[in-house]
Amino acid sequence: MASLYDGSIQRVIDDFSKLPGIGPKGAQRIAFHLLSAAHDDVQALAQDILDMRERVRFCSICGNVCEADICPICADPRRDHTTICVVQEPKDVMSIERTHEYRGVYHVLGGAINPMANVSPQDLNIASLVRRMQNAENDDNADSISEVILALNPDIEGEATTTYLSRLLAPVGITITRLASGLPVGGDLEYADEITLGRALSGRREV
Amino acid sequence: MASLYDGSIQRVIDDFSKLPGIGPKGAQRIAFHLLSAAHDDVQALAQDILDMRERVRFCSICGNVCEADICPICADPRRDHTTICVVQEPKDVMSIERTHEYRGVYHVLGGAINPMANVSPQDLNIASLVRRMQNAENDDNADSISEVILALNPDIEGEATTTYLSRLLAPVGITITRLASGLPVGGDLEYADEITLGRALSGRREV
Numbered sequence: 446m447a448s449l450y451d452g453s454i455q456r457v458i459d460d461f462s463k464l465p466g467i468g469p470k471g472a473q474r475i476a477f478h479l480l481s482a483a484h485d486d487v488q489a490l491a492q493d494i495l496d497m498r499e500r501v502r503f504c505s506i507c508g509n510v511c512e513a514d515i516c517p518i519c520a521d522p523r524r525d526h527t528t529i530c531v532v533q534e535p536k537d538v539m540s541i542e543r544t545h546e547y548r549g550v551y552h553v554l555g556g557a558i559n560p561m562a563n564v565s566p567q568d569l570n571i572a573s574l575v576r577r578m579q580n581a582e583n584d585d586n587a588d589s590i591s592e593v594i595l596a597l598n599p600d601i602e603g604e605a606t607t608t609y610l611s612r613l614l615a616p617v618g619i620t621i622t623r624l625a626s627g628l629p630v631g632g633d634l635e636y637a638d639e640i641t642l643g644r645a646l647s648g649r650r651e652v
Numbered sequence: 653m654a655s656l657y658d659g660s661i662q663r664v665i666d667d668f669s670k671l672p673g674i675g676p677k678g679a680q681r682i683a684f685h686l687l688s689a690a691h692d693d694v695q696a697l698a699q700d701i702l703d704m705r706e707r708v709r710f711c712s713i714c715g716n717v718c719e720a721d722i723c724p725i726c727a728d729p730r731r732d733h734t735t736i737c738v739v740q741e742p743k744d745v746m747s748i749e750r751t752h753e754y755r756g757v758y759h760v761l762g763g764a765i766n767p768m769a770n771v772s773p774q775d776l777n778i779a780s781l782v783r784r785m786q787n788a789e790n791d792d793n794a795d796s797i798s799e800v801i802l803a804l805n806p807d808i809e810g811e812a813t814t815t816y817l818s819r820l821l822a823p824v825g826i827t828i829t830r831l832a833s834g835l836p837v838g839g840d841l842e843y844a845d846e847i848t849l850g851r852a853l854s855g856r857r858e859v
Contacts, residue, residue, distance in 0.1 A: 450746065451719045453704040460697045464682050471673045473743055478672050479701060480708055480717065487705050490667045491698040494686060497660040498694050501687055510687065512658045536680055539657065 454480075506577070508553040508570040510535045518550055525549045526588040531574065531610065532596050533557050533603065541596065549594070552577065557602035558609055564602075566609060574610075578617055592620040599626060661687070713784070715760040715777040717742045725757055732756045733795040738781065738817065739803050740764050740810065748803065756801070759784065764809035765816055771809075773816060781817075785824055799827040806833060 450458065454476055461472035479487050503509070504516035511517065518524060518538070528549030532538055538551050554569040581590045595610055597603035611621050626644035628637055637645070657665065661683055668679035686694050710716070711723035718724065725731060725745070735756030739745055745758050761776040788797045802817055804810035818828050833851035835844055844852070 451708070451717070451724070453700065453707045453719060454717060456700045457704045460693075460700050463693070465685050466678045466681060467674070473746075474673060475671050476704070477741070477743060479704065484705065486667075486670070487701060489663075491701045493660065493663045493667050494694060494698045497664045497683070497686065498691065500660045501658070510658070510661060512660060517658070534684070536684060539680075 504553075507551045508555060508573060509538055509551060523548075527591040528594065529574075529577070529590060529592070530594040530596050533598060533606075537596065549592075554597075554606070557597060557606040559602045559605075569606075571610070571613070575613070578614070578619075582617075590619055592622060595621065595623045597623075599624075711760075714758045715762060715780065716745055716758060730755075734798040735801065736781075736784070736797060736799070737801040737803050740805060740813075744803065756799075761804075761813070764804055764813040766809045766812075776813075778817070778820070782820070785821070785826075789824075797826055799829060802828065802830045804830075806831075 457476045457479065458469065458472045461467050461475050462469050464472075467475070479490075500512045501510050502512070502514075504511050504519055505514055506519040507516060509516045509518065513520070525548045529552050530541060530547060530549055531552045531554060532541065533554055533556055535553055538553065541547050541551075552570065552574050554571065554574075556564050556569055558564060558566055558569070578590055578593075581588060593610075593614060595607045597607050607623055611623075614621055625648055626641065627648055628634065628641065628645050634642070664683045664686065665676065665679045668674050668682050669676050671679075674682070686697075707719045708717050709719070709721075711718050711726055712721055713726040714723060716723045716725065720727070732755045736759050737748060737754060737756055738759045738761060739748065740761055740763055742760055745760065748754050748758075759777065759781050761778065761781075763771050763776055765771060765773055765776070785797055785800075788795060800817075800821060802814045804814050814830055818830075821828055832855055833848065834855055835841065835848065835852050841849070
Protein backbone atom coordinates (compact mmCIF):
# COMPACT_ATOMS: atom_id res chain seq x y z
CA MET A 446 0.00 0.00 0.00
CA ALA A 447 1.25 3.47 -0.83
CA SER A 448 2.08 5.53 2.24
CA LEU A 449 -0.37 8.39 2.08
CA TYR A 450 -0.96 9.02 5.76
CA ASP A 451 0.66 11.82 7.67
CA GLY A 452 3.98 10.80 9.27
CA SER A 453 3.10 9.40 12.69
CA ILE A 454 0.11 7.29 11.56
CA GLN A 455 2.13 5.75 8.74
CA ARG A 456 4.98 4.97 11.14
CA VAL A 457 2.62 3.06 13.44
CA ILE A 458 1.15 1.18 10.45
CA ASP A 459 4.66 0.29 9.26
CA ASP A 460 5.69 -0.85 12.76
CA PHE A 461 2.67 -3.11 13.14
CA SER A 462 3.06 -4.50 9.60
CA LYS A 463 6.43 -5.89 10.68
CA LEU A 464 4.89 -7.98 13.49
CA PRO A 465 4.14 -11.65 12.76
CA GLY A 466 0.60 -12.35 11.51
CA ILE A 467 -0.28 -8.69 10.79
CA GLY A 468 -0.58 -7.46 7.20
CA PRO A 469 -0.86 -3.86 5.97
CA LYS A 470 -4.69 -3.83 6.18
CA GLY A 471 -4.63 -5.24 9.71
CA ALA A 472 -1.95 -2.73 10.73
CA GLN A 473 -4.09 0.12 9.38
CA ARG A 474 -7.10 -1.17 11.32
CA ILE A 475 -5.02 -1.36 14.51
CA ALA A 476 -3.63 2.16 14.00
CA PHE A 477 -7.15 3.62 13.73
CA HIS A 478 -8.26 1.54 16.68
CA LEU A 479 -5.42 3.03 18.74
CA LEU A 480 -6.38 6.53 17.60
CA SER A 481 -9.91 6.11 18.95
CA ALA A 482 -9.10 3.94 22.00
CA ALA A 483 -8.95 5.29 25.55
CA HIS A 484 -5.75 7.26 26.11
CA ASP A 485 -4.82 5.19 29.18
CA ASP A 486 -5.08 1.92 27.26
CA VAL A 487 -2.75 3.19 24.55
CA GLN A 488 -0.29 4.51 27.13
CA ALA A 489 -0.44 1.13 28.91
CA LEU A 490 0.25 -0.78 25.67
CA ALA A 491 3.39 1.27 24.94
CA GLN A 492 4.57 1.09 28.55
CA ASP A 493 3.92 -2.66 28.86
CA ILE A 494 5.99 -3.36 25.73
CA LEU A 495 8.93 -1.40 27.16
CA ASP A 496 8.49 -2.97 30.62
CA MET A 497 8.55 -6.45 29.16
CA ARG A 498 11.83 -5.80 27.35
CA GLU A 499 13.25 -4.28 30.51
CA ARG A 500 12.23 -7.03 32.91
CA VAL A 501 12.18 -10.32 31.06
CA ARG A 502 15.28 -12.45 31.21
CA PHE A 503 16.02 -16.16 30.85
CA CYS A 504 15.92 -18.56 33.79
CA SER A 505 19.51 -19.49 34.65
CA ILE A 506 18.50 -23.13 35.12
CA CYS A 507 16.03 -24.01 32.36
CA GLY A 508 16.26 -21.10 29.89
CA ASN A 509 12.54 -20.25 30.09
CA VAL A 510 11.48 -16.59 30.08
CA CYS A 511 10.85 -15.09 33.52
CA GLU A 512 11.36 -11.91 35.53
CA ALA A 513 13.59 -13.36 38.27
CA ASP A 514 16.93 -15.15 38.12
CA ILE A 515 15.13 -18.49 38.40
CA CYS A 516 11.71 -19.10 36.85
CA PRO A 517 8.66 -19.95 39.02
CA ILE A 518 8.68 -23.59 37.83
CA CYS A 519 12.36 -24.24 38.65
CA ALA A 520 11.89 -22.45 41.99
CA ASP A 521 8.83 -24.53 42.95
CA PRO A 522 9.79 -27.26 45.47
CA ARG A 523 6.50 -29.12 44.80
CA ARG A 524 7.60 -29.91 41.22
CA ASP A 525 9.37 -33.17 40.43
CA HIS A 526 12.96 -32.04 39.81
CA THR A 527 14.08 -35.52 38.71
CA THR A 528 12.19 -35.31 35.40
CA ILE A 529 13.20 -32.79 32.72
CA CYS A 530 11.00 -32.06 29.72
CA VAL A 531 13.03 -30.58 26.84
CA VAL A 532 11.06 -28.17 24.60
CA GLN A 533 11.92 -25.79 21.78
CA GLU A 534 10.28 -22.53 22.88
CA PRO A 535 8.91 -20.90 26.06
CA LYS A 536 5.40 -21.13 24.58
CA ASP A 537 5.77 -24.93 24.46
CA VAL A 538 6.18 -24.87 28.26
CA MET A 539 2.80 -23.15 28.47
CA SER A 540 1.23 -25.69 26.09
CA ILE A 541 2.39 -28.58 28.30
CA GLU A 542 1.42 -26.76 31.53
CA ARG A 543 -2.10 -26.37 30.18
CA THR A 544 -2.49 -30.16 29.95
CA HIS A 545 -2.10 -30.40 33.80
CA GLU A 546 -0.50 -33.82 33.13
CA TYR A 547 3.11 -32.92 33.91
CA ARG A 548 4.64 -32.14 37.32
CA GLY A 549 8.34 -32.19 36.37
CA VAL A 550 10.59 -29.32 35.29
CA TYR A 551 11.62 -28.05 31.84
CA HIS A 552 14.57 -27.20 29.68
CA VAL A 553 14.00 -24.68 26.87
CA LEU A 554 16.36 -25.09 23.91
CA GLY A 555 15.39 -21.82 22.21
CA GLY A 556 14.78 -23.51 18.84
CA ALA A 557 15.61 -26.67 16.92
CA ILE A 558 18.54 -27.74 14.77
CA ASN A 559 17.95 -26.32 11.29
CA PRO A 560 20.87 -26.25 8.81
CA MET A 561 18.75 -24.30 6.29
CA ALA A 562 18.38 -21.41 8.77
CA ASN A 563 21.95 -21.80 10.07
CA VAL A 564 20.82 -23.06 13.49
CA SER A 565 23.39 -25.57 14.74
CA PRO A 566 23.50 -27.36 18.13
CA GLN A 567 25.89 -24.64 19.40
CA ASP A 568 23.15 -22.03 18.96
CA LEU A 569 20.76 -23.88 21.29
CA ASN A 570 20.73 -24.31 25.09
CA ILE A 571 22.18 -27.82 24.79
CA ALA A 572 25.42 -27.23 26.68
CA SER A 573 23.42 -26.02 29.69
CA LEU A 574 21.27 -29.18 29.53
CA VAL A 575 24.36 -31.42 29.58
CA ARG A 576 25.85 -29.34 32.44
CA ARG A 577 22.58 -29.65 34.35
CA MET A 578 22.69 -33.43 34.09
CA GLN A 579 26.36 -33.58 35.08
CA ASN A 580 25.71 -31.39 38.13
CA ALA A 581 22.84 -33.65 39.17
CA GLU A 582 25.15 -36.65 38.92
CA ASN A 583 28.12 -35.14 40.76
CA ASP A 584 26.44 -33.02 43.44
CA ASP A 585 25.06 -35.14 46.28
CA ASN A 586 22.71 -32.36 47.42
CA ALA A 587 21.08 -31.93 44.01
CA ASP A 588 18.21 -34.12 42.84
CA SER A 589 19.43 -36.86 40.52
CA ILE A 590 17.67 -36.91 37.17
CA SER A 591 15.67 -40.03 36.36
CA GLU A 592 14.08 -39.15 33.01
CA VAL A 593 14.50 -36.71 30.12
CA ILE A 594 11.40 -36.26 27.94
CA LEU A 595 12.15 -34.90 24.46
CA ALA A 596 9.04 -32.87 23.60
CA LEU A 597 10.08 -31.27 20.34
CA ASN A 598 7.84 -30.42 17.41
CA PRO A 599 7.00 -33.43 15.20
CA ASP A 600 8.55 -31.77 12.11
CA ILE A 601 11.90 -32.24 10.35
CA GLU A 602 13.83 -29.83 12.60
CA GLY A 603 12.28 -31.29 15.74
CA GLU A 604 13.02 -34.86 14.64
CA ALA A 605 16.64 -33.96 13.83
CA THR A 606 17.02 -32.36 17.26
CA THR A 607 15.41 -35.36 18.97
CA THR A 608 17.86 -37.72 17.21
CA TYR A 609 20.83 -35.48 18.07
CA LEU A 610 19.88 -35.19 21.75
CA SER A 611 19.06 -38.88 22.20
CA ARG A 612 22.53 -39.81 20.86
CA LEU A 613 24.22 -37.12 22.93
CA LEU A 614 22.49 -38.14 26.18
CA ALA A 615 22.54 -41.93 25.68
CA PRO A 616 25.96 -42.42 27.40
CA VAL A 617 24.64 -40.79 30.61
CA GLY A 618 22.49 -43.86 31.07
CA ILE A 619 19.17 -42.34 32.18
CA THR A 620 15.74 -42.92 30.65
CA ILE A 621 15.18 -40.79 27.55
CA THR A 622 11.62 -40.68 26.19
CA ARG A 623 9.76 -38.79 23.48
CA LEU A 624 6.14 -37.76 23.03
CA ALA A 625 3.83 -40.33 21.44
CA SER A 626 2.98 -39.87 17.78
CA GLY A 627 -0.48 -40.94 16.69
CA LEU A 628 -3.97 -39.85 15.82
CA PRO A 629 -5.05 -36.50 17.30
CA VAL A 630 -8.01 -36.90 19.70
CA GLY A 631 -11.22 -36.03 17.83
CA GLY A 632 -9.53 -36.75 14.50
CA ASP A 633 -10.73 -39.08 11.76
CA LEU A 634 -8.83 -42.19 10.62
CA GLU A 635 -9.78 -41.49 7.01
CA TYR A 636 -8.03 -38.10 6.99
CA ALA A 637 -4.87 -39.07 8.88
CA ASP A 638 -1.72 -38.96 6.72
CA GLU A 639 0.20 -42.20 6.14
CA ILE A 640 3.14 -41.34 8.42
CA THR A 641 0.89 -40.42 11.36
CA LEU A 642 -1.25 -43.53 10.87
CA GLY A 643 1.90 -45.66 10.59
CA ARG A 644 3.22 -44.20 13.85
CA ALA A 645 -0.15 -44.77 15.53
CA LEU A 646 -0.05 -48.39 14.42
CA SER A 647 3.54 -49.09 15.48
CA GLY A 648 2.89 -47.33 18.81
CA ARG A 649 -0.36 -49.25 19.54
CA ARG A 650 -1.15 -49.96 23.18
CA GLU A 651 -3.03 -52.75 24.89
CA VAL A 652 -6.45 -51.59 26.06
CA MET B 653 -5.92 -19.26 27.62
CA ALA B 654 -4.89 -19.38 31.27
CA SER B 655 -2.42 -16.68 32.22
CA LEU B 656 0.69 -18.60 33.17
CA TYR B 657 3.39 -16.21 32.07
CA ASP B 658 5.26 -13.96 34.42
CA GLY B 659 3.63 -10.53 34.86
CA SER B 660 5.05 -8.34 32.11
CA ILE B 661 4.80 -10.90 29.28
CA GLN B 662 1.20 -11.68 30.17
CA ARG B 663 0.37 -7.96 30.24
CA VAL B 664 1.73 -7.52 26.70
CA ILE B 665 -0.22 -10.59 25.54
CA ASP B 666 -3.41 -9.21 27.13
CA ASP B 667 -2.84 -5.76 25.58
CA PHE B 668 -2.35 -7.19 22.09
CA SER B 669 -5.33 -9.55 22.46
CA LYS B 670 -7.54 -6.47 22.80
CA LEU B 671 -6.49 -5.10 19.40
CA PRO B 672 -8.77 -5.83 16.42
CA GLY B 673 -7.88 -8.96 14.44
CA ILE B 674 -5.46 -10.39 17.04
CA GLY B 675 -6.43 -13.46 19.09
CA PRO B 676 -4.65 -14.90 22.14
CA LYS B 677 -2.36 -17.15 20.06
CA GLY B 678 -1.41 -14.28 17.77
CA ALA B 679 -0.79 -12.01 20.77
CA GLN B 680 1.50 -14.64 22.31
CA ARG B 681 3.40 -14.94 19.04
CA ILE B 682 3.82 -11.15 18.87
CA ALA B 683 5.00 -10.96 22.51
CA PHE B 684 7.75 -13.52 21.87
CA HIS B 685 8.64 -11.78 18.62
CA LEU B 686 9.06 -8.52 20.55
CA LEU B 687 11.23 -10.30 23.14
CA SER B 688 13.66 -11.45 20.47
CA ALA B 689 13.45 -8.40 18.16
CA ALA B 690 16.11 -5.69 18.05
CA HIS B 691 15.84 -3.40 21.06
CA ASP B 692 15.66 -0.27 18.89
CA ASP B 693 12.72 -1.64 16.88
CA VAL B 694 10.76 -2.36 20.06
CA GLN B 695 11.58 1.07 21.48
CA ALA B 696 10.47 2.63 18.18
CA LEU B 697 7.16 0.75 18.22
CA ALA B 698 6.30 1.98 21.71
CA GLN B 699 7.43 5.53 20.94
CA ASP B 700 5.60 5.67 17.59
CA ILE B 701 2.34 4.64 19.26
CA LEU B 702 2.67 7.44 21.84
CA ASP B 703 3.77 9.95 19.17
CA MET B 704 0.76 9.16 17.04
CA ARG B 705 -1.64 9.77 19.93
CA GLU B 706 0.19 13.01 20.74
CA ARG B 707 0.31 14.44 17.24
CA VAL B 708 -2.72 13.26 15.31
CA ARG B 709 -5.75 15.52 15.28
CA PHE B 710 -8.70 16.06 12.95
CA CYS B 711 -8.62 18.48 10.01
CA SER B 712 -10.77 21.49 10.93
CA ILE B 713 -12.27 21.54 7.41
CA CYS B 714 -12.91 17.92 6.39
CA GLY B 715 -12.49 15.91 9.63
CA ASN B 716 -9.77 13.66 8.21
CA VAL B 717 -6.85 12.66 10.45
CA CYS B 718 -3.71 14.78 10.08
CA GLU B 719 -0.91 16.36 12.08
CA ALA B 720 -1.63 20.02 11.18
CA ASP B 721 -4.72 22.17 11.66
CA ILE B 722 -5.70 21.55 8.02
CA CYS B 723 -4.98 18.24 6.26
CA PRO B 724 -2.66 18.07 3.20
CA ILE B 725 -5.61 17.48 0.85
CA CYS B 726 -7.67 20.49 2.04
CA ALA B 727 -4.50 22.63 1.99
CA ASP B 728 -3.58 21.63 -1.58
CA PRO B 729 -4.52 24.41 -4.07
CA ARG B 730 -4.22 21.98 -7.01
CA ARG B 731 -7.20 19.96 -5.76
CA ASP B 732 -10.69 20.74 -7.06
CA HIS B 733 -12.32 22.42 -4.05
CA THR B 734 -15.72 22.58 -5.75
CA THR B 735 -16.29 18.81 -5.42
CA ILE B 736 -16.69 17.17 -2.00
CA CYS B 737 -16.59 13.41 -1.56
CA VAL B 738 -18.32 12.33 1.67
CA VAL B 739 -16.86 9.17 3.26
CA GLN B 740 -17.31 7.32 6.56
CA GLU B 741 -13.75 6.87 7.79
CA PRO B 742 -10.25 8.30 7.20
CA LYS B 743 -9.21 4.97 5.67
CA ASP B 744 -11.88 5.44 2.99
CA VAL B 745 -10.07 8.63 1.90
CA MET B 746 -6.95 6.50 1.35
CA SER B 747 -8.93 3.90 -0.62
CA ILE B 748 -10.25 6.58 -2.98
CA GLU B 749 -6.86 8.31 -3.24
CA ARG B 750 -5.32 5.03 -4.36
CA THR B 751 -7.63 4.92 -7.40
CA HIS B 752 -5.97 8.16 -8.71
CA GLU B 753 -9.39 8.94 -10.25
CA TYR B 754 -10.45 11.72 -7.92
CA ARG B 755 -9.02 15.25 -7.70
CA GLY B 756 -11.62 16.86 -5.42
CA VAL B 757 -11.66 17.21 -1.63
CA TYR B 758 -13.25 15.09 1.10
CA HIS B 759 -15.52 15.21 4.10
CA VAL B 760 -15.08 12.47 6.71
CA LEU B 761 -18.26 11.71 8.70
CA GLY B 762 -16.54 9.51 11.29
CA GLY B 763 -19.04 6.67 10.85
CA ALA B 764 -22.54 5.97 9.53
CA ILE B 765 -26.01 6.26 11.04
CA ASN B 766 -26.60 3.06 13.03
CA PRO B 767 -29.51 2.99 15.51
CA MET B 768 -28.39 -0.47 16.78
CA ALA B 769 -25.05 0.98 17.94
CA ASN B 770 -26.63 4.27 19.08
CA VAL B 771 -24.99 6.32 16.31
CA SER B 772 -27.37 9.10 15.30
CA PRO B 773 -26.76 11.93 12.78
CA GLN B 774 -25.73 14.20 15.71
CA ASP B 775 -22.75 11.90 16.41
CA LEU B 776 -21.36 12.36 12.89
CA ASN B 777 -19.59 15.31 11.21
CA ILE B 778 -22.79 16.29 9.40
CA ALA B 779 -23.25 19.77 10.91
CA SER B 780 -19.76 20.71 9.69
CA LEU B 781 -20.64 19.49 6.19
CA VAL B 782 -23.77 21.68 6.10
CA ARG B 783 -21.79 24.64 7.47
CA ARG B 784 -19.12 24.07 4.84
CA MET B 785 -21.71 24.24 2.08
CA GLN B 786 -23.35 27.36 3.57
CA ASN B 787 -19.97 29.10 3.83
CA ALA B 788 -19.24 28.28 0.20
CA GLU B 789 -22.55 29.80 -0.79
CA ASN B 790 -22.31 32.98 1.31
CA ASP B 791 -18.61 33.80 1.10
CA ASP B 792 -17.68 35.32 -2.27
CA ASN B 793 -13.98 34.46 -1.77
CA ALA B 794 -14.62 30.77 -1.13
CA ASP B 795 -15.01 28.26 -3.94
CA SER B 796 -18.66 27.46 -4.56
CA ILE B 797 -19.48 23.77 -4.35
CA SER B 798 -20.73 22.14 -7.53
CA GLU B 799 -21.06 18.48 -6.52
CA VAL B 800 -21.28 16.32 -3.43
CA ILE B 801 -20.40 12.64 -3.95
CA LEU B 802 -21.81 10.31 -1.28
CA ALA B 803 -19.21 7.51 -1.09
CA LEU B 804 -20.53 5.51 1.86
CA ASN B 805 -20.27 1.76 2.35
CA PRO B 806 -22.86 -0.24 0.36
CA ASP B 807 -24.34 -1.77 3.54
CA ILE B 808 -27.45 -0.98 5.58
CA GLU B 809 -25.84 1.79 7.67
CA GLY B 810 -24.20 3.36 4.62
CA GLU B 811 -27.46 3.27 2.67
CA ALA B 812 -29.35 4.86 5.58
CA THR B 813 -26.75 7.62 5.80
CA THR B 814 -26.83 8.15 2.03
CA THR B 815 -30.63 8.54 2.15
CA TYR B 816 -30.44 10.89 5.16
CA LEU B 817 -27.78 13.11 3.56
CA SER B 818 -29.41 13.23 0.14
CA ARG B 819 -32.66 14.47 1.75
CA LEU B 820 -30.81 16.93 3.97
CA LEU B 821 -28.77 18.42 1.15
CA ALA B 822 -31.44 18.37 -1.57
CA PRO B 823 -32.80 21.88 -0.72
CA VAL B 824 -29.33 23.41 -1.31
CA GLY B 825 -29.82 22.67 -5.00
CA ILE B 826 -26.41 21.30 -5.96
CA THR B 827 -25.65 18.02 -7.71
CA ILE B 828 -25.63 15.07 -5.28
CA THR B 829 -24.25 11.78 -6.62
CA ARG B 830 -23.44 8.37 -5.19
CA LEU B 831 -20.98 5.64 -6.17
CA ALA B 832 -22.17 3.17 -8.82
CA SER B 833 -23.32 -0.23 -7.62
CA GLY B 834 -22.61 -3.18 -9.91
CA LEU B 835 -20.38 -6.12 -10.63
CA PRO B 836 -16.88 -5.94 -9.18
CA VAL B 837 -14.18 -5.93 -11.89
CA GLY B 838 -12.80 -9.46 -12.25
CA GLY B 839 -15.98 -10.91 -10.73
CA ASP B 840 -18.21 -13.59 -12.18
CA LEU B 841 -21.86 -13.00 -13.16
CA GLU B 842 -22.77 -16.45 -11.84
CA TYR B 843 -21.62 -15.65 -8.31
CA ALA B 844 -23.04 -12.12 -8.07
CA ASP B 845 -25.87 -11.83 -5.52
CA GLU B 846 -29.31 -10.79 -6.78
CA ILE B 847 -29.22 -7.27 -5.36
CA THR B 848 -25.82 -6.47 -6.88
CA LEU B 849 -26.84 -7.94 -10.25
CA GLY B 850 -30.14 -6.02 -10.10
CA ARG B 851 -28.25 -2.78 -9.42
CA ALA B 852 -25.81 -3.54 -12.26
CA LEU B 853 -28.75 -4.05 -14.59
CA SER B 854 -30.66 -0.93 -13.58
CA GLY B 855 -27.45 1.12 -13.75
CA ARG B 856 -26.43 -0.20 -17.19
CA ARG B 857 -24.55 2.17 -19.46
CA GLU B 858 -24.35 2.56 -23.21
CA VAL B 859 -21.05 1.21 -24.58
